Amino acid sequence: MTITNHRAARNGPLRQVTELTRTTPGVLGALALLLVVVGVTAGVFTAVSVQRRAQALADLATRSGPLSVAAQEIYRSLSDADATASGAFLAGGLEPPAVRARYEQDIAQASNALAIAVAAREPADVTAPGSPLTTLSGQLPVYTGLVETARVNNRQGLPLGIAYQREASTLMRTQLLPAAQQLYDDEVGRVSTDQNRAGEFPFTELLLGLAVLGVLVVAQVYVRRRTNRVFNVGLVAATGAAVISLVWVSVAAFSVISSVDDSRIDGSIQVDVLARARIATLQARTDETLTLVARGTGKVYEDDFDQVSMSLTGLLNEAMGKVTDGAVSTRVASARANTEAWLRAHEELRKQDDGGNYAAAVRLAIETVPDGTSTAFNKLDTDLREAIGQTRAAFNARIRDASDALGGTVVVVSLLAAVVAVGATAGLWQRLKEYR
Amino acid sequence: MRLALISAAVVTVLTGLAGCTSSTGTTTIPSVTAAVPKPANAADLTAPPSAAVQECGDKLASLRPLNPMPKPGAMPGGSTMEKIVQRGKLIVGVDQNTYNVGFRNPFTGDIQGFDIDMARSIAAALFGDPDAIQLRAVTSDQRIPMLKSGEVDIVVRTMTITCDRLVDVNFSAVYYEAQQQVLVKKNSGFTGMDSLGGKRVCATKSSTSLRNIANAPSKPIGVSVSDWTDCLVMLQQGQVDAVSTDDVILAGMAAQDKYTEVVGSSVAAEPYGMAIPKQNVDFVRFVNGVLEQVRANGTWKDSYGRWLDGLIPGPPPAPPVPRYKD
Known part of the structure; x- marks a missing residue:
């Protein structure tokens, strides 16, 4: 130097x-x-x-792998819950205990999978307008409320019960299931993105x-x-x-x-x-x-x-x-x-x-x-x-x-x-x- | 000096990389509004349903009954009744949502009520067996299309005889005389249709009630749904202020919810008839014959007593007096 x-x-x-x-x-x-x-x-x-x-x-x-499973589980359990709750109105009288148990199991499973799906996202993702997670977490309690109202009325022998069940089912088919489908599609997209990232040349x-x-x-x-x-x-x-x-x-x-x-x-x-x-x-x-x-x-x-x-x-x-x-x-x-x-x-x-x-x-x-x-x-x-x-x-x-x-x-x-x-x-x- | 340069370069590269870890942001918790669930197909009425109040003479005059009436199982050859008997079941369009008129009994799952009793008397007259019947639940707006397509033989579902419906179907003689009234929550302060200006009033799609709501001078907002019980759901959920339809339907709702009451004077007379496909004139006459029997042998009175007496105030009425044209 x-x-x-x-x-x-x-x-x-x-x-x-x-x-x-x-x-x-x-x-x-x-x-x-x-x-x-x-x-x-x-x-x-x-x-x-x-x-x-x-x-x-x-x-x-x-993350993306388990979450796509969670999203699929949300769809499955919600869909099964609705088919079960509606099906309970096919036969007369109170629903058999096994049917009720299946519905309760489905709702428990859906809430749990939903909690996992929500926890894995940033708060901003969850609160974004039109986010499927907002719809799911907001409407699931409303759905279960309607189903219980339907049951109470049914228990009193009132045809009002089945009308509440129909309303619940409409909520499920028009809001919850489409949101669950969207969530599933999103998560599958994430899996694919992560696979691309991992498998890059x-x-x-x-x-x-x-x-x-x-x-x-x-x-x-x-x-x-x-x-x-x-x-x-x-x-x-x-x-x-x-x-x-x-x-x-x-x-x-x-x-x-x-x-x-x-x-x-x-x-x-x-x-x-x-x-x-x-x-x-x-x-x-x-x-x-x-x-x-x-x-x-x-x-x-x-x-x-x-x-x-x-x-x-x-x-x-x-x-x-x-x-x-x-x-x-x-x-x-x-x-x-x-x-x-x-x-x-x-x-x-x-x-x-x-x-x-x-x-x-x-x-x-x-x-x-x-x-x-x-x-x-x-x-x-x-x-x-x-x-x-x-x-x-x-x-x-x-x-x-x-x-x-x-x-x-x-x-x-x-x-x-x-x-x-x-x-x-x-x-x-x-x-x-x-x-x- | 050179070492300093190198270390400076390395430090720059490293800090640049470290900078990739994301910056933190604050998330504001937005306030969301509760989305109120609605029954399927619930909709606000934007334009009043086509008020096709055509002139058609005496709409309540039906065809004269068959005389003599054929015995059960022995229907005249080539008649509509014979075809039904050969099929083995009478297919009836009914309601499964109107308490004590046509409703699904939650205990048994069976559809029962005043309308169903009437329908079963027709099956009994055809087959000698009131259970030779297939009940199909139809909504108000499905009644006429299903009659026209021949999916049902007859509709017995709180159906008011009107001139515009007579264009599409035939009606039996009047079998029940209803009055359109208003159901509101107790202590709501509403006294009838006149006090419901600008308020939301529910009725089923394609019902005469909905048209009467839309045309009421007080100008309420019509809300249409598929089934009558959907109106009670919406009333309970605070989505409508009142339900307006025939007293017999409202009585069934009031019986399911003690916090509601029927108020006001009659908005319109609603004479019920059984609707039959236009071309089956012989069946209309047969049904009118059955209704004659039902009135005469006390079946009508018994059925009223069983289903409606406790619901509708006042002593049991006499069965409606039929009017015939030929």
């Missing part, structure tokens, strides 16, 4: 730098500085990039790694020309560290990408199709119940049943085409068989109702008789629940694989970046000392 001091007194700083780069020690110094900056920057950015990937995987495992990591190697190569070529020494230990060590870092990061990133791909194929894509099938199942069940409640003028519900059951069949076929696991395949096959059984039972139920045998139709709909629709519906719902559970487990396993692949990468990358900086500086410092 001392050699430049007397010049610096006479010349401006720009001139000073230009002069400096013409001298070998100047170039060596600049290279050392460049290597430290590039090496540290690359290390920091790579670590940050890997950390971001790890964060996306953590989100998939602990590692452009930053590769470019930075190559840049470090490039600068190291230039430095070594220069040092060799100026000093006639083939190897500079510091620079070689730095190069070795840079290569290891690049390979490590690449291997980790590509195995994450592969695992995230698997998490789609074995997990989320199938879960989504199955979840939509389950939602269709619940819609069809509600339609079937409301057709009977309407007692002869439920054509609008019956038409909806036809439409929804058709899309249910389509979704199950789609699911069959995407299945990658034997156990799930068995479940989906069973779901298809149970759907057929349900549709057959439903046809018989409609025949009874249209033929004026309302009581027989109601029995098919609510009692657990072998050829009844409720039997087939419950079996179908179990199949779908199990299939969704199994594919969810596969999804979680793949995400865990991906997280494992990244394990320790941040630490390794940071250490290797330090080695690059220290090695390069030490190597060049050795040469620089010769000019003192």
Whole structure:
């Protein structure tokens, strides 16, 4: 440094730098500085990039993944609660204890899943106008209030009860279920976004790694020309560290990408199709119940049943085409068989109702008789629940694989970046000392 | 100096990265307004329903009954009645929402009431079995379309005989004479339709009551719903100030809610008839024959006593006197 001091007194700083780069020690110094900056920057950015990937995987495992399950659970339990509460009005008298228990269980499940969904969001998300969470948390107590009013009136033998139940059902169908559907769609969107984040091609990591190697190569070529020494230990060590870092990061990133791909194929894509099938199942069940409640003028519900059951069949076929696991395949096959059984039972139920045998139709709909629709519906719902559970487990396993692949990468990358900086500086410092 | 530069550069890079962690904001808790639930299809009336008060002579004069009446199960060949008997069930459009007239009994799940008794007497006359009947719950606005499409044989559902309905369907002789009145909450201060100017008054869609509300001189705001009980729900929830329809329907509501009362004088006379598809003239005559029997053999009186006597003030009325044109 001392050699430049007397010049610096006479010349401006720009001139000073230009002069400096013409001298070998100047170039060596600049290279050392460049290597430290590039090496540290690359290390920091790579670590940050890997950390971001790890964060996306953590989100998939602990936030968006579980939340999409919670959203689906909200839809399922609300829909089932409404079908159950409306169905309680099909038979005369008080609802059987099992029906009441099922309704209460559904509401408990819905409130709990809703609390989880709300807790995971920022307050601003929840309070935003038109947020599905606002609708759900605001209207669910109103819904349960109406259902209880309906029960109280029913208990007193007043037809007013069923009018309150109809109002509750309208609230469910026009506000709560659409909000639950929107929430589910949002959460599925988040899962997909997180998968994209986790499975991004590692452009930053590769470019930075190559840049470090490039600068190291230039430095070594220069040092060799100026000093006639083939190897500079510091620079070689730095190069070795840079290569290891690049390979490590690449291997980790590509195995994450592969695992995230698997998490789609074995997990989320199938879960989504199955979840939509389950939602269709619940819609069809509600339609079937409301057709009977309407007692002869439920054509609008019956038409909806036809439409929804058709899309249910389509979704199950789609699911069959995407299945990658034997156990799930068995479940989906069973779901298809149970759907057929349900549709057959439903046809018989409609025949009874249209033929004026309302009581027989109601029995098919609510009692657990072998050829009844409720039997087939419950079996179908179990199949779908199990299939969704199994594919969810596969999804979680793949995400865990991906997280494992990244394990320790941040630490390794940071250490290797330090080695690059220290090695390069030490190597060049050795040469620089010769000019003192 | 150079070391200082390097460390400065590193520090800058690091702080730049650290700056990525988000800034904190304050969330204000917005005040939300409670959304009031409404029955399905509840709507404020924007324009009064088409007041098709056509002139049609004596609208209450129906077709003369068959004489002699055929015996149950032995209907004349080719008649509407024979077709119904062959099918095995009389399909009747009824109400499942009007307490003690046509309502679903919560204890049994069966549809019962004064209208249902009337419908069952027709089934009894056709089949010899009052249970050879399929009851289909229809809303007010579904009555005429379902008769026209032939989905029901007859509608027995608190249906007022009017000239514009006679364009689409035929009516039996009058089987009940109702009066449109007003149901309000007790102590609300409302005394009748005259005191309800600018207030919200509920009735079912396509009912004569709704038209009468819209055309009342005091200018109340009409609110339409699908079923009569929906009106009581809205009254209880404070979404309407009154319900206005036939005394017999209002009596059923007042019986379900002791905090309500029927007030005021009659807004309009509402003579009920059973509606039958236009072309089934023979069935109209048959039904009128059944109504003659029902009046004569005490069935009408018994049914009134069973369902309506306690609800409607005053002594039980005599059955309406039928009027016939040919």
